[in-house]
Amino acid sequence: MRIGVLALQGAFAEHISKLKQINVEAFEIRQLKDISGHFDGLILPGGESTAMRKLLGDLSLYGPLKEMIQNGLPVFGTCAGMILLAKEIEDEEPCFGTLDITVKRNAYGRQLGSFRCVDEFTGKEIEMPFIRAPYAERVGEGVNVLSRIKGKIVAVQQDNQLATAFHPELTNDTSVYEYFIKMVENRR
Amino acid sequence: MNDIKERHQLNKELAQMLKGGVIMDVTTPEQAVIAQEAGACAVMALERIPADIRAAGGVSRMSDPAMIRSIQEAVTIPVMAKCRIGHFAEAQILEAIEIDYIDESEVLSPADDVYHVDKRQFKVPFVCGARDLGEALRRIAEGASMIRTKGEPGTGDIVQAVRHMRMMNSQIRHAVSLSEDELYEEAKKLQVPYDLLKQVHDSGRLPVVNFAAGGVATPADAALMMQLGAEGVFVGSGIFKSGDPVKRASAIVQAVTNYTDAKLIAELSSGLGEAMVGINEQEIKLIMEERGK
Numbered sequence: 001m002r003i004g005v006l007a008l009q010g011a012f013a014e015h016i017s018k019l020k021q022i023n024v025e026a027f028e029i030r031q032l033k034d035i036s037g038h039f040d041g042l043i044l045p046g047g048e049s050t051a052m053r054k055l056l057g058d059l060s061l062y063g064p065l066k067e068m069i070q071n072g073l074p075v076f077g078t079c080a081g082m083i084l085l086a087k088e089i090e091d092e093e094p095c096f097g098t099l100d101i102t103v104k105r106n107a108y109g110r111q112l113g114s115f116r117c118v119d120e121f122t123g124k125e126i127e128m129p130f131i132r133a134p135y136a137e138r139v140g141e142g143v144n145v146l147s148r149i150k151g152k153i154v155a156v157q158q159d160n161q162l163a164t165a166f167h168p169e170l171t172n173d174t175s176v177y178e179y180f181i182k183m184v185e186n187r188r
Numbered sequence: 189m190n191d192i193k194e195r196h197q198l199n200k201e202l203a204q205m206l207k208g209g210v211i212m213d214v215t216t217p218e219q220a221v222i223a224q225e226a227g228a229c230a231v232m233a234l235e236r237i238p239a240d241i242r243a244a245g246g247v248s249r250m251s252d253p254a255m256i257r258s259i260q261e262a263v264t265i266p267v268m269a270k271c272r273i274g275h276f277a278e279a280q281i282l283e284a285i286e287i288d289y290i291d292e293s294e295v296l297s298p299a300d301d302v303y304h305v306d307k308r309q310f311k312v313p314f315v316c317g318a319r320d321l322g323e324a325l326r327r328i329a330e331g332a333s334m335i336r337t338k339g340e341p342g343t344g345d346i347v348q349a350v351r352h353m354r355m356m357n358s359q360i361r362h363a364v365s366l367s368e369d370e371l372y373e374e375a376k377k378l379q380v381p382y383d384l385l386k387q388v389h390d391s392g393r394l395p396v397v398n399f400a401a402g403g404v405a406t407p408a409d410a411a412l413m414m415q416l417g418a419e420g421v422f423v424g425s426g427i428f429k430s431g432d433p434v435k436r437a438s439a440i441v442q443a444v445t446n447y448t449d450a451k452l453i454a455e456l457s458s459g460l461g462e463a464m465v466g467i468n469e470q471e472i473k474l475i476m477e478e479r480g481k
Contacts, residue, residue, distance in 0.1 A: 010207060170204070
């Protein structure tokens with residue numbers, strides 16, 4: 001199994017080292033030629049969604065990746081990655097727009113609003129760092145809510161798409177990755 | 189985890205989210221929007237860019253909070269601002285307006301020629317300049333959660349940033365090579381806490397993210413710094429002092445992402461218009477890197 005990690009900007013190295021930790025092969029996607037080979041899943045990391053979005057366009061990655069996601073390539077977005085996948089972004093045009101949620105960016109405010117907590121993800125207690133994080137204000141039919149913090153939706157799955165507002169790559173826990181790898185194995 | 193430790197951890201993690209990105213100096217909300225649209229991962233809000241600070245001379249201070257606020261309202265990416273070295277009251281003001289990152293910067297006139305701000309007293313994160321491993325670890329001990337080189341601001345000359353990055357790398361390699369009992373002596377020489385040096389020895393890197401800053405004017409400058417090990421780049425005067433800021437900003441952003449692809453960088457460097465007019469180290473009277481050791 002090979003997982004591509006979008007490496008245009010942000011915390012992509014952290015995702016790659018988590019995947020290595022669970023013995024999954026990972027590679028960086030920095031330009032079009034990087035996605036010419038076969039791969040089984042895609043991770044969109046945390047960082048700045050506006051920067052990644054600009055680079056997706058400039059480096060001609062946007063169209064091909066969107067098509068792959070639409071054709072069912074399993075994808076996992078964290079924080080900025082969740083924003084890139086969302087069908088609706090508050091006050092902004094969507095990017096990939098494949099995940100039927102409405103997302104509010106910087107939903108907890110500026111850096112002073114960043115926090116860490118321990119809460120449930122699919123029935124297991126895990127550590128969740130939120131860094132200038134978004135959350136989902138609305139989820140469509142067919143979107144499964146996997147975590148809620150203080151009533152806000154922070155982890156969702158719709159078919160082959162997984163998104164978390166928090167950063168599992170910044171913790172020692174691998175449950176979210178194991179969950180994603182299962183999704184890749186059972187691709188619908 | 190106690191509150192201060194957890195806050196520091198979250199602040200280091202915000203710097204991790206900025207990696208592979210370009211932080212641009214902006215002086216107006218309009219420039220901030222241009223920077224964001226060009227793909228900046230954060231902006232530094234300041235009244236005058238370093239080249240103009242240098243030209244104007246005199247005492248240079250923290251920017252007007254109203255001006256910083258107008259930039260915070262204009263963009264969704266993180267907004268940073270500078271306080272003078274040691275000026276904890278300016279830092280308190282920046283924290284009060286919920287800045288995302290404070291740069292305790294040698295670009296402004298130092299307010300204290302002995303002490304830096306005790307950054308552990310703050311909830312907002314700080315980035316500080318460092319010319320070598322000693323300066324970096326001293327700033328981290330004081331609570332900095334991000335480090336950058338102290339390339340000479342406002343000159344368009346990359347030589348100092350290169351010098352600092354090479355010095356940092358060489359000293360890190362040296363620290364890694366030492367045996368554990370030799371680390372005590374090295375900590376004494378570098379004037380840094382043993383525990384932080386031990387972390388460098390064990391991990392082979394600084395305990396926080398390290399960006400290049402000072403003198404970056406072209407996509408090639410950015411690629412050079414990234415290949416030397418910078419985890420991202422600050423661009424100060426280089427963008428809005430150039431002929432075509434939009435094009436140059438977006439070219440530098442792409443060069444940072446694909447810093448080893450010389451063919452792409454050749455294309456990105458083509459037809460960018462005039463770069464900022466540079467000044468050489470030998471031609472300037474005020475050496476800002478000497479501020480805050």
